[in-house]
Amino acid sequence: MSRRKSHSESTATEFVERVSESLNVLGAVGQRVVAAVSGGSDSTALLVAMNSLRRKAKLDLAAVHANHALRGEESEADECFVRDLCERLKVPLVCRRLAVPLQATKRDEGIEVTARNLRQQFFGEAARELGAAFVAAAHTADDQAETVLHRIVRGTGLAGLVGIPASRELVPGVTIIHPLLHLRRTDVLEYLAAAGQDFREDRSNRDLTFTRNRVRHELLPYLAKNFNPQVSEALTRLAGIAAEAQASMARQIDQLARRAVIKQDARRVTLRVAVLRRTPAFQVCELLRQLWTQQGWSLQEIGQAELERIAKLANGEGKAWDLPGGVQARRAKDRLLLVRVE
Numbered sequence: 001m002s003r004r005k006s007h008s009e010s011t012a013t014e015f016v017e018r019v020s021e022s023l024n025v026l027g028a029v030g031q032r033v034v035a036a037v038s039g040g041s042d043s044t045a046l047l048v049a050m051n052s053l054r055r056k057a058k059l060d061l062a063a064v065h066a067n068h069a070l071r072g073e074e075s076e077a078d079e080c081f082v083r084d085l086c087e088r089l090k091v092p093l094v095c096r097r098l099a100v101p102l103q104a105t106k107r108d109e110g111i112e113v114t115a116r117n118l119r120q121q122f123f124g125e126a127a128r129e130l131g132a133a134f135v136a137a138a139h140t141a142d143d144q145a146e147t148v149l150h151r152i153v154r155g156t157g158l159a160g161l162v163g164i165p166a167s168r169e170l171v172p173g174v175t176i177i178h179p180l181l182h183l184r185r186t187d188v189l190e191y192l193a194a195a196g197q198d199f200r201e202d203r204s205n206r207d208l209t210f211t212r213n214r215v216r217h218e219l220l221p222y223l224a225k226n227f228n229p230q231v232s233e234a235l236t237r238l239a240g241i242a243a244e245a246q247a248s249m250a251r252q253i254d255q256l257a258r259r260a261v262i263k264q265d266a267r268r269v270t271l272r273v274a275v276l277r278r279t280p281a282f283q284v285c286e287l288l289r290q291l292w293t294q295q296g297w298s299l300q301e302i303g304q305a306e307l308e309r310i311a312k313l314a315n316g317e318g319k320a321w322d323l324p325g326g327v328q329a330r331r332a333k334d335r336l337l338l339v340r341v342e
Helices: 007-025 041-052 073-089 102-106 110-130 141-154 185-195 211-226 231-260 273-277 281-295 304-313
Strands: 032-036 060-067 093-097 134-136 167-171 174-177 261-264 268-272 320-323 327-332 335-340
Touching: 007 041, 007 185, 032 041, 032 110, 041 060, 041 073, 041 185, 060 073, 060 110, 073 093, 093 110, 110 134, 110 167, 110 174, 141 211, 141 231, 211 231, 231 261, 231 268, 231 273, 231 281, 261 281, 268 273, 273 335, 281 304, 281 335, 304 320, 304 327, 304 335
Parallel strands: 032 060, 032 134, 060 093, 134 174
Antiparallel strands: 167 174, 261 268, 268 335, 320 327, 327 335
């Protein structure tokens, strides 16, 4: 007679099955996958769940850990925790110390943004070295809701409402995937408790000098309490709808770019004013957002208001704007110029 599963066993099994379904949808089954592991609850749960799927999903699993050394002994303890966990699970691990430049500490959220960019560059390099096609990151549905709300507050367009995509190219040949994006943070904690797996706490996640943390700990709880208890679910649904709309929009923007962009090099983009004037403003803004990304210019300090201001130059409203990140937008007769000023 078969033994009836306990509640803890059922919880763990359900979590792993949902991760398995995500990996299948994302095309990672039977592939070499590198899990990005910080030691926090989300990434620890992802690694442990993927490890339990190694045989079933035919995963060739490895892990990466970035140590920014921003929290002294705590950062070192995080790395030791990840090393011990990977050794116990027999998962190959690549660690790297990634110092954040001093100048990044002088801007609001400069540390957070710069550290993330450094990590993602490292993840892509490590995946290539390991011959992996995928990097798995542990963002959850709660991270999705926080990202969308943060961008709404800051000012965003349709692309920003997509939030964290389920997958995207990290570097050529390597795709970053988010197998936990449909799971809540409570699901993660319940799984870890059921599996008897501990994890590390990052005290910087409660530092309210970061806008992202204020969204998580103050704004979202306030909205849930006073307006809509299901606000996180509403925001994640909005991200899904925006993703579908953005896919359609992207095809239109590619066509617009072919008609509007005259020349594009490392420092400058030249566009046809006549084409922009015949195009709805929101599409011009999406084109500008795409160009910013292609140029490698930071969008962190550029909101929807700035993009709309640039779009208005095509209609003769103003002559030039100096924008955050050292970019100048100016009208020159029948041309709109975007120039990175050294």
